[in-house]
Amino acid sequence: MARKVRSTKKAKKKATKKVAKKATKKTAKKSTKKVSKKTAKKAVKKTAKKTTKKATKKVAKKAAKQATKKTTKKATKKVAKKVAKKASKKLTVSPKQSQKELFDSLLELIRVTSTVLPDDIQKVILEALEKEQKDTSAEYALKIIEANIKLAKMKSQPMCQDTGTILFFVNHPPGFRQNDFVKVCNKAVLKATEVGYLRQNSVDSLTGKNDCMNVGLGHPNYHFHEHNKSHVEVRLMLKGGGCENVGIQYSLPDKTIGAGRDLDGVRRAILDGVHKAQGMGCGPGVLGVCIGGDRSAGYVESKEQLLRKLDDSNSHPDLDHLEKDIVETSNKLGIGPMGFGGNTTLLGCKIGVLNRLPASFFVSISYMCWAYRRQGVKLKSNNQVSQWLY
Numbered sequence: 001m002a003r004k005v006r007s008t009k010k011a012k013k014k015a016t017k018k019v020a021k022k023a024t025k026k027t028a029k030k031s032t033k034k035v036s037k038k039t040a041k042k043a044v045k046k047t048a049k050k051t052t053k054k055a056t057k058k059v060a061k062k063a064a065k066q067a068t069k070k071t072t073k074k075a076t077k078k079v080a081k082k083v084a085k086k087a088s089k090k091l092t093v094s095p096k097q098s099q100k101e102l103f104d105s106l107l108e109l110i111r112v113t114s115t116v117l118p119d120d121i122q123k124v125i126l127e128a129l130e131k132e133q134k135d136t137s138a139e140y141a142l143k144i145i146e147a148n149i150k151l152a153k154m155k156s157q158p159m160c161q162d163t164g165t166i167l168f169f170v171n172h173p174p175g176f177r178q179n180d181f182v183k184v185c186n187k188a189v190l191k192a193t194e195v196g197y198l199r200q201n202s203v204d205s206l207t208g209k210n211d212c213m214n215v216g217l218g219h220p221n222y223h224f225h226e227h228n229k230s231h232v233e234v235r236l237m238l239k240g241g242g243c244e245n246v247g248i249q250y251s252l253p254d255k256t257i258g259a260g261r262d263l264d265g266v267r268r269a270i271l272d273g274v275h276k277a278q279g280m281g282c283g284p285g286v287l288g289v290c291i292g293g294d295r296s297a298g299y300v301e302s303k304e305q306l307l308r309k310l311d312d313s314n315s316h317p318d319l320d321h322l323e324k325d326i327v328e329t330s331n332k333l334g335i336g337p338m339g340f341g342g343n344t345t346l347l348g349c350k351i352g353v354l355n356r357l358p359a360s361f362f363v364s365i366s367y368m369c370w371a372y373r374r375q376g377v378k379l380k381s382n383n384q385v386s387q388w389l390y
């Protein structure tokens with residue numbers, strides 16, 4: 001009986017163990033399942049998050065790309081519209097209209113050049129008047145010049161009966177049509193002569209006939225220079241005959257004046273030119289000088305030196321010194337305005353230099369009278385005046 005009870009107890013224990021084992025297994029399985037489920041859930045969540053992030057990034061990128069594309073397209077459209085507007089604006093100025101604008105601008109340039117002395121020259125003349133002694137012929141001559149300048153401006157009439165040689169200096173961009181410019185410019189000169197801004201002053205050299213209203217062979221005289229700017233600049237000089245007659249060219253060495261081929265020789269030549277011009281050329285004058293070049297280039301450069309402003313400085317220190325020295329020395333010669341004696345013989349001196357041949361050394365001098373008529377304009381693309389140069 002006791003054995004039976006023991007075996008029953010054993011069987012019971014075994015059964016309990018089995019049940020416990022089963023239960024543990026079940027629980028373990030359950031918890032593993034739970035953990036796996038949790039892990040899986042977590043993983044899915046993570047993946048989903050990752051995917052969403054990726055997708056969002058992609059969408060954002062796409063949106064940004066689209067936005068940029070849209071903005072660029074809009075900006076391009078805007079720029080294209082602007083360019084087209086500008087082009088159409090340009091196109092609204094027909095060649096005919098543009099020629100009319102050029103004609104008007106050139107006619108005004110001629111009128112102003114002939115009737116208004118530029119500020120830089122007026123200033124020097126007034127300073128000279130202050131320096132002359134009272135009640136002298138020199139002061140009287142300068143006072144008449146001053147009155148003449150005022151009257152010409154007020155009445156818009158030529159400041160001198162001598163129109164002079166009409167010299168145009170044109171700086172233009174590449175592709176500029178010089179022949180078209182000359183045609184329009186000649187028409188403006190004819191008109192200016194007709195209305196009295198210029199006297200009928202150009203004659204046939206062989207017959208002496210005057211029938212071309214200032215337009216003929218070599219007159220007006222044109223000098224074109226191409227520059228790297230997009231605008232056109234036109235300068236005009238009316239160079240009086242009396243002062244042109246006293247221009248002079250030296251070929252150094254020149255024993256008669258003791259001038260060698262150096263700056264001292266140049267100085268001697270220039271001062272000799274001033275001395276020879278006394279009483280002629282309607283002084284006080286301004287000298288344009290060229291050292292070197294051939295005979296023709298030297299004279300052209302000497303005239304181009306007269307396009308410089310009277311108050312500028314020469315960029316070459318030796319020439320700058322020589323310019324000042326010539327004016328100072330000339331004004332001590334006692335020649336004076338119109339050769340009447342006095343302190344003002346020269347108002348200025350401008351010196352340029354060109355290469356020369358070893359065999360030649362020219363000093364070319366252009367003398368400009370007190371009626372220093374030169375003016376210039378900068379033109380807009382439609383040929384209207386954008387700026388006065390003096």
Ligand code: SF4
Pocket residue numbers: 160161162163164239240241242243244281282369370371
């Ligand atoms: S030289 Fe000059 S100031 Fe004298 S008449 Fe000629 S333009 Fe006139």
